[in-house]
Amino acid sequence: MIAGAVRLLATRGVEGTSFADVLAATGTPRGSVYHHFPGGKTELLHAALDYASEHALAVMEPTRGKPATVVVKRFLALWRELLDRSDLAAGCAVLAVTVASADATLRDYAETICGAWTDHLAELFSVSGMKTAPARQLAATVIAATEGAVVLCRAQHTWEPFDHVAATLLSLAEPGVL
């Protein structure tokens, strides 16, 4: 059910992710929603963000110690898979909450996740040999450009933005560029 919420969040946004939709999409019994999520929709979306965030962090982790280009490649692959599986319809659940949630608690949690992603990516770059400042710059650029590319691909129904951004980011991750 949490995974279903993530999927809906990523494709239709916060307001498009109603309980009815989540239930219909996952086949979950209706009567037990507030049994499992006493906090209602906020709690469900909170769990969904958590799930999405952990998944992303877990995917990045095995690249620890590898060159920066490998880290970037793995990060790009994560999002390429998302776009591919959804036929360019799904995006980032965290971004969806950031730009369209009325709930300040949820937006704050999205803030935490974004910060964690940046820190994690920057640390992976540091371990791979980059100095702290360029590592943080590269991390911010990679996350921003990738998130933006995903949105553009969804809008334009084309892989072109993603391919262009991927090429650019990989060249930026080459040793000595930043």
Added chain:
Amino acid sequence: MIAGAVRLLATRGVEGTSFADVLAATGTPRGSVYHHFPGGKTELLHAALDYASEHALAVMEPTRGKPATVVVKRFLALWRELLDRSDLAAGCAVLAVTVASADATLRDYAETICGAWTDHLAELFSVSGMKTAPARQLAATVIAATEGAVVLCRAQHTWEPFDHVAATLLSLAEPGVL
């Protein structure tokens, strides 16, 4: 009223932009909404997207013939102003529609706008002396990274992502890099 809709769209998303909110934010009389916008909310948001798109294109235009770094600087300034005026709360109206609109007509219009932005930016880079392929790659990267940076700044309440991305994009726009 259209400008008010753009503002709400950029800060709260599609579902957060109710007629009541737009009216309250702009002081428009309530009874005449469907007089001016017979198509209802869809028509209002359509007009809002149009307005936002034209504004962006108009801001870019005076950089025609200037070096690519100047074009990028002006584009970045456009978004820096938006973030600054809203204290890191507002974002891109077109992006908001792309990620959270149930209306396929609106999403399609957002697609058109994204395409127009990319084409326009790529043409400015071409005029400034870049070859077609790198011009398109730089255009896609600039738009994606900037849009992503705006979202991250909103999420984290920090200018850090934007500053990092701005520095990276400016170095990418230097002659001969791409």
Added chain:
DNA sequence: GTCTATACGAAGATAGAC
């Protein structure tokens, strides 16, 4: 735990008076 039924509010849209 899971169900049905229902209360409650929000928001889009329409009708008709002025």
Added chain:
DNA sequence: GTCTATCTTCGTATAGAC
């Protein structure tokens, strides 16, 4: 043109039976 009143739909949340 602008207003008020109202209809309708939808989504969250609760109550209570099984």
